[in-house]
Amino acid sequence: MRNSQSGQTDWKWTITMLLVVVGLAGVGAVIHYEIARVYSQMESADRRMARVETAVHILADGQGEKTRSMVDEALTISQNAASSSAELLGNIKGYLDKGDKVRAAEVAYNAHTLLVAARENKSPVPPDYFVSTIALLNSIPDVSDVDISSRLLSARVALAEYHSALQPGPEMPTKQVALKFRSGASVMDETMSGGAVYRVSSPLSLPPKTDWQAQGAVVDGSEIPPGTDVLQTPSGSLSKNGDSIRGVTLAGVTQTLDGIEWKDVVFINSRIRYRGGELKLDHVHFVHCTFEVPENSRGAQLANYAALESGALNIG
Numbered sequence: 194m195r196n197s198q199s200g201q202t203d204w205k206w207t208i209t210m211l212l213v214v215v216g217l218a219g220v221g222a223v224i225h226y227e228i229a230r231v232y233s234q235m236e237s238a239d240r241r242m243a244r245v246e247t248a249v250h251i252l253a254d255g256q257g258e259k260t261r262s263m264v265d266e267a268l269t270i271s272q273n274a275a276s277s278s279a280e281l282l283g284n285i286k287g288y289l290d291k292g293d294k295v296r297a298a299e300v301a302y303n304a305h306t307l308l309v310a311a312r313e314n315k316s317p318v319p320p321d322y323f324v325s326t327i328a329l330l331n332s333i334p335d336v337s338d339v340d341i342s343s344r345l346l347s348a349r350v351a352l353a354e355y356h357s358a359l360q361p362g363p364e365m366p367t368k369q370v371a372l373k374f375r376s377g378a379s380v381m382d383e384t385m386s387g388g389a390v391y392r393v394s395s396p397l398s399l400p401p402k403t404d405w406q407a408q409g410a411v412v413d414g415s416e417i418p419p420g421t422d423v424l425q426t427p428s429g430s431l432s433k434n435g436d437s438i439r440g441v442t443l444a445g446v447t448q449t450l451d452g453i454e455w456k457d458v459v460f461i462n463s464r465i466r467y468r469g470g471e472l473k474l475d476h477v478h479f480v481h482c483t484f485e486v487p488e489n490s491r492g493a494q495l496a497n498y499a500a501l502e503s504g505a506l507n508i509g
Contacts (some may be wrong), residue, residue: 274311282300349497357483360480393417401434408457
């Protein structure tokens with residue numbers, strides 16, 4: 194009697210395990226089918242896109258050269274915004290060589306628009322992207338057409354802001370110190386040391402020949418009204434006043450760079466203005482900043498520096 198019960202138990206256990214195996218096999222088959230179906234759809238979509246692009250190119254080949262170029266650019270724009278912008282900038286010289294200033298201006302505008310989109314999305318790029326894109330811009334000859342030159346400068350500035358948007362911010366001190374200065378007080382009126390964030394609510398004055406060293410200190414000027422420089426020279430001169438700022442981090446500020454020597458300074462979430470005066474930057478770092486520059490070669494130099502942060506820049 195005991196053996197009969199044991200045999201019956203073994204039989205039930207065997208049937209149960211077979212059902213489990215069959216069930217697992219069925220689930221595996223369903224998963225495999227779904228994966229194969231998704232891959233098939235993806236491959237089918239890729240093939241359809243390839244056929245669409247081929248058809249568009251075939252249609253364009255029957256048109257003039259200008260239409261073919263426009264088709265190539267339209268297909269380029271549908272790809273990655275950052276790389277597409279670089280490709281468009283590479284086409285501008287060809288249009289200028291042909292005397293097609295209207296198309297060159299359009300392409301420069303489209304390149305700027307794509308760079309703005311890449312900045313907003315913080316699209317990752319290869320390590321040499323900014324160097325190669327600046328080289329493309331530098332290879333475009335000077336043009337007398339104001340519209341084209343203005344749009345090319347806008348592309349440089351957008352490239353600088355894109356680079357700034359991708360930069361990781363430094364580790365901020367946890368200590369917070371609120372400083373109450375009278376308006377126009379000298380930056381030297383308060384000793385600032387590293388290891389603290391100093392919150393200021395009014396602009397600070399930079400008397401001539403001020404050498405302000407605040408290694409590691411962070412000045413938070415986000416409470417100052419937008420558009421007001423956190424550090425101000427009494428004369429507001431664009432020429433060198435003998436002032437130098439070293440080692441400080443400025444966060445949430447508006448700052449005009451002219452006439453001051455900046456060394457080992459970090460700007461974070463700041464509005465950077467340059468009006469075309471004398472300027473010296475030495476290992477200055479821009480994190481999540483925007484830039485206002487004059488429409489001339491000096492403005493282009495600052496935009497290039499911000500996009501590359503290549504060490505030093507000396508203008509004037």
